[in-house]
Amino acid sequence: MIWFDGRVRHSPTLTLDAGDRGLTLADGIFETIAVFGRVPFRLDDHLARLEDAAQVLGFSLPRAIVERAIADLVAAMPDEHAAIRVTVTRGSGPRGLAPPAGPRPTVFATLSPWSPSMAFQPIRLATSTIRRNETSPLSRIKSLAYLDNVLAFQEAKTAGADDALVLNTAGNVASTAMANLFQLQGDELATPPVADGVRPGVTRELVLVLAAGIGLRPVERSIAPAPPAGAALIATNSLRLLCPVIAVDGKPVDQDARVAELVLGLRRMAGLGA
Amino acid sequence: MIWFDGRVRHSPTLTLDAGDRGLTLADGIFETIAVFGRVPFRLDDHLARLEDAAQVLGFSLPRAIVERAIADLVAAMPDEHAAIRVTVTRGSGPRGLAPPAGPRPTVFATLSPWSPSMAFQPIRLATSTIRRNETSPLSRIKSLAYLDNVLAFQEAKTAGADDALVLNTAGNVASTAMANLFQLQGDELATPPVADGVRPGVTRELVLVLAAGIGLRPVERSIAPAPPAGAALIATNSLRLLCPVIAVDGKPVDQDARVAELVLGLRRMAGLGA
Numbered sequence: 001m002i003w004f005d006g007r008v009r010h011s012p013t014l015t016l017d018a019g020d021r022g023l024t025l026a027d028g029i030f031e032t033i034a035v036f037g038r039v040p041f042r043l044d045d046h047l048a049r050l051e052d053a054a055q056v057l058g059f060s061l062p063r064a065i066v067e068r069a070i071a072d073l074v075a076a077m078p079d080e081h082a083a084i085r086v087t088v089t090r091g092s093g094p095r096g097l098a099p100p101a102g103p104r105p106t107v108f109a110t111l112s113p114w115s116p117s118m119a120f121q122p123i124r125l126a127t128s129t130i131r132r133n134e135t136s137p138l139s140r141i142k143s144l145a146y147l148d149n150v151l152a153f154q155e156a157k158t159a160g161a162d163d164a165l166v167l168n169t170a171g172n173v174a175s176t177a178m179a180n181l182f183q184l185q186g187d188e189l190a191t192p193p194v195a196d197g198v199r200p201g202v203t204r205e206l207v208l209v210l211a212a213g214i215g216l217r218p219v220e221r222s223i224a225p226a227p228p229a230g231a232a233l234i235a236t237n238s239l240r241l242l243c244p245v246i247a248v249d250g251k252p253v254d255q256d257a258r259v260a261e262l263v264l265g266l267r268r269m270a271g272l273g274a
Numbered sequence: 275m276i277w278f279d280g281r282v283r284h285s286p287t288l289t290l291d292a293g294d295r296g297l298t299l300a301d302g303i304f305e306t307i308a309v310f311g312r313v314p315f316r317l318d319d320h321l322a323r324l325e326d327a328a329q330v331l332g333f334s335l336p337r338a339i340v341e342r343a344i345a346d347l348v349a350a351m352p353d354e355h356a357a358i359r360v361t362v363t364r365g366s367g368p369r370g371l372a373p374p375a376g377p378r379p380t381v382f383a384t385l386s387p388w389s390p391s392m393a394f395q396p397i398r399l400a401t402s403t404i405r406r407n408e409t410s411p412l413s414r415i416k417s418l419a420y421l422d423n424v425l426a427f428q429e430a431k432t433a434g435a436d437d438a439l440v441l442n443t444a445g446n447v448a449s450t451a452m453a454n455l456f457q458l459q460g461d462e463l464a465t466p467p468v469a470d471g472v473r474p475g476v477t478r479e480l481v482l483v484l485a486a487g488i489g490l491r492p493v494e495r496s497i498a499p500a501p502p503a504g505a506a507l508i509a510t511n512s513l514r515l516l517c518p519v520i521a522v523d524g525k526p527v528d529q530d531a532r533v534a535e536l537v538l539g540l541r542r543m544a545g546l547g548a
Binding site: 012013015018019023025030057095098110112131138143145147149150153157177 | 276287293296332407418419420427
């Protein structure tokens with residue numbers, strides 16, 4: 001099911017200008033939102049991320065249209081849970097890189113199934129040869145220029161892992177191909193700062209808050225690629241929520257019982273039961 | 275004028291699956307081809323670039339369809355000269371990063387006007403804060419993940435320049451936002467190697483050959499960002515052909531009379547007259 005040009009459609013196709021810059025130059029943004037029990041989870045946070053991302057690219061988010069797309073899809077969803085992806089491009093422009101003076105953004109959204117089995121799954125990571133480019137503002141938003149993540153993910157799959165460990169150009173941990181990363185050691189729950197090439201994901205923010213609530217000390221700081229002995233690693237994103245990392249490049253990673261408390265906190269917030 | 279789904283169309287719109295990975299993940303490639311006197315210039319070289327780029331992404335180029343799109347547009351073009359952009363995406367896929375097992379690429383192409391006044395124009399560059407990520411295979415192909423170039427170009431325009439000087443993460447010269455770069459000093463015409471985050475552009479290759487023909491010594495080597503005294507800089511791409519750089523960050527760059535010989539060589543090859 002998709003939303004395009006004012007309404008929900010059961011056909012998966014949309015009509016675009018061949019000069020739509022989202023299609024020709026990846027000139028656009030997106031956001032993935034979980035819908036739990038027919039309620040979009042942390043919707044305001046996701047809308048704020050879209051606003052920020054549009055600002056980085058230099059156009060205004062047509063927020064009312066985005067909100068309507070989400071509301072229309074939620075009203076039409078067949079199941080209790082779903083995943084919605086909203087895409088906003090800068091719209092059409094003439095040939096070349098220069099954006100049009102008065103952009104008219106294109107908005108569309110897709111609804112996909114989501115089941116509780118997608119969340120909280122342990123994952124194995126493989127370190128990618130592709131570094132995350134923290135010199136680019138795109139490292140801090142969800143832009144349509146997502147192909148490096150696709151290639152890093154393919155590399156990880158080829159290596160027999162579930163996702164990639166992506167370092168930045170300075171050699172520090174940035175993220176996985178699709179999730180934020182945290183390192184838990186002692187009472188410190190550390191995650192790389194945005195300046196290290198990190199998108200401030202909605203679940204990342206929640207985990208930083210929940211961590212303080214269970215007596216951990218959340219901190220944003222650069223993280224070296226090899227986890228120290230005794231450190232646990234977790235990955236967070238909006239659909240998988242919180243995934244304990246069980247191995248990096250084939251080497252087992254320590255597990256920490258306190259991760260279960262973070263999982264419990266997220267389950268309660270999401271209304272997914274304990 | 276566009277070519278889509280088997281034929282030339284005068285309407286600029288195309289119908290796509292909302293899950294087309296070119297649109298959702300920049301999972302695709304493109305190539306820009308000049309048509310001079312109704313003949314695509316260096317077509318085989320451009321097709322080879324597309325083949326290489328598809329191979330980097332891991333899908334097969336539907337070459338016959340691409341060739342037909344170009345031939346159909348050339349047959350329908352209203353003027354002597356034109357610019358054709360061919361876009362090939364990996365086609366549709368399910369939600370998420372994993373590519374479909376049997377991709378069915380989407381092909382479309384657009385025809386735009388080209389006039390001789392677009393070529394051989396002097397340009398001013400401004401150094402971008404965004405580095406080119408030479409750790410990514412995408413730095414070496416024309417993928418749809420082109421948004422860093424858009425942002426670097428916007429930065430340059432804001433700085434009052436015509437294009438960006440883009441360095442790689444090691445701090446060496448990579449390219450402009452849309453062109454390859456060369457440094458001419460003494461008898462050496464140097465351009466950064468592909469490993470420095472450079473796409474081996476068609477015009478770049480021609481200039482390397484033409485340079486040898488006029489007694490210069492073409493070489494691929496890393497280039498430091500500040501041109502040494504007496505060095506000239508030139509930028510090359512398929513539509514602008516060869517552009518002398520007249521300033522970097524507001525500082526004038528030396529000019530070299532031998533650049534006119536390279537321009538003459540390109541004019542002759544392109545059939546644009548001397």
